[in-house]
Amino acid sequence: MPETLVQIEQKAPRGDWRDPHVEFRKGSICYSAAAKNLGALSLPNPRAWQPMDADWKLPPDWKRIVLDGMKERLKKYRSFRLFMDICVRCGACADKCHFYLGSADPKNMPVVRAELMRSIYRRYFTLTGRLFGSLAGGRELTEDVIKEWFYYFYQCTECRRCSVFCPYGIDTAEITMMGRELLNLIGCNTNWVLEPAANCFRTGNHLGIQPHGFKDSIDFAAEEASEITGLDIEVPINRKGAEVLFVMPSADYFGTPHYYTLLGYLMLFREIGLDYTVSAYASEGGNFGLFSSHEMMKRLNAKIYDEARRLRVKWILGGECGHMWRVLHQYMDTMNGPADFLEVPVSPITGTVFENARSTRAVHICEFTADLIHHGTLKLDPRRNDHWIATYHDSCNPARAMGLLEEPRTILKSVCRNFHEMPENTIREQTFCCGSGAGLGTDENLEMRLRGGFPRANAVKYVKEKHGVNLLTCICAIDKATLPTLLEYWVPGVEVAGVHELLGNALVMTGEKERVADLRGELFAPEAHSVGSASEASHA
Template identity: 80%
Template sequence: MSEQVPKPEELVQIDYQPPAKPWMDVPVEFRRGTFCYAGAKKNVEYLGFPNPRDWQPMDEDWKLPPNWREIILEGMRDRLQKFRSFRLFMDICVRCGACADKCHFYLGSGDPKNMPVLRAELIRSIYRRYFTWTGRLFGRLAGARDLTEDVIKEWFYYFYQCTECRRCSVFCPYGIDTAEITMIGRELLNLVGCNINWALEPAANCFRTGNHLGIQPHGFKDSIEFAIDELEDLTGVRVEVPIAKKGAEVLFIMPSADYFASPHYYTLLGYLLLFHQIGLDYTVSPYASEGGNFGLFISHEMMKRLHDKIYRETKRL
């Protein structure tokens, strides 16, 4: 694994020539600047995810659980039964390549495994090997392969190179939602503790303080009061922003970026002025102060858990 950080002029030199070897024979290479760091142990523990430990993708030993293969296959079996769409997407792709040049990760890297069709093949090949009779009988001839630690590393490297934008799905003639395949791949990785801190830390912050940035209630209150003062300086209008007011008609959920940084901050000033003008009966809450949901980059369950916090705060108020 290379330890050298690529220079900007190297990153823009993109080679779209595919490797001479079949994709199954091309090992994954973790190059600095092209992958996310592993989830911090404290965040994994805080969210109650399995196998918390100190590790990084550059390590040779990823410290997987002893029965990691059984965990992955059982998790895959469970999702094949739970999500009918997942099984359908595993079976109907004809590898037409209509999605290939629609992915910004492929366009920016030239790596064939970043084509949505081939990224899905990373998990589809395991599906064929363990969940179809053709894959069990004919193996690689049927596009199947064994589940190994190298496959897990390959999944980690490529499944997190996706922003779930679903542009590939728009152009798929069969309507395959490759983003859903990627999300399920991440869910399987989470089962054995292979996750990224870029997504886990915001989710953990949201559980702890109500927003991805980890701004505590008194900090949220200070930010809102500062915005009120600045709005008065700019417009001469003094608005009132109720915080955790019980019985309000609307609980307004804002993105944390709006009260934390520019230029989003001016959006905050704009809707505070609008709410004042129309006389909206609303409140905001430091415990539900995040309109974004980093659960999208982790799992279906994490999305629901983060939304549940907002629902519970709505009921409380």
């Protein structure tokens, strides 16, 4: 027998975390950005390369570029400097990262991931580090460190679960964001982030759908919603003078199961007679700039507000999107705000003033709908969702970045009779990420996504076994795109849906034809068949 066959390693290699060497293995990394996409966005160092290559073809003065970039950002962002300085290594964040929990890789402890950058900060930007180097916790900036940054900063979904537990409030996602910004300066970026950003820059949405394609998709959805309800449903596009500009993630009009959520929105808007328009230019709620640099995020975010100004709307209503809300809620105001050319949003149906959106003038569809339900303005028949036993995944950004915890639950509990929460330490502020956000949701990275998504799936499995849950609801387009794969692997038999899909099922519209099937075309449970009758429907 060849000797190699019996020489099987029993233990994982024990290494020092300061050793930057990482192994890039297909299946657990994202591929590099195509040169054409860097060119489209005027980003530096476009070239053909892959993370598995030995030579990354960095610019000759890459080290100076990175250190200058770090210096500039330390000066520009007080938070960055603070986060580099104040960590006391208490370890509260250590076991909170879904990638750490799923992969058991110590460098995925948020504190260690941040330390990958802090060690460079110490070495080059602190007196003790400059004098004593590694004795003061510093590391030399080498090409291997750049590769290590690439590996780990593109292995963080910027979900901010760790930040919830940090006693100092260190937003570890911002350290990842800084890491990616610095990598971008020398052309180390991933295609799954830059292609959507380039598309968005060019056509207004991640998928690169041009205006006529956008119109076709929206018209198709409007037709289908009309067929389902027997009502005439039209969707205004680029209509000047509408009260509300509705912006959704592009996946809503081109992905499944997102599309059923879109049908839900359209039916809701028709029923309440909302004076709104969608836009072929602001045809993307998502903002992949968030995953590359502040400048890119600002450029893409500006499109929504430019369009709101051009169309002379009063305020913006946003769809079920995740990171759109991190950008709008936490960065928009200082990037492109204040949006004082718009009005403070007021629900035209209930008169509710959305004080929380006084600055950004953008309201989340769940806030809007929960308010409608709270005021009893919708006729709902939750029996139409009796074929679903639902649970709710708090999508990271709406939950942690804007505190949207109760509104989706208010909707779900009004439109669905079978609803069960997952365990307390896996939902709300402590929600586990899908493992595919922040530009990691590509097929070539599937193994890493399955690791990162394991803690979430584990909680779904629990409610499936305990309550028979067969539907995971959420309010993020990336969740809807990636959770089906995750669940197929870890918890087969559980499907994924948006909250407004279930609303669309339950919504009893004035003058609608008798409905026998849900928005997916699946027949309602037998006792829910006569649901067209207003007397049987409940006012929420």
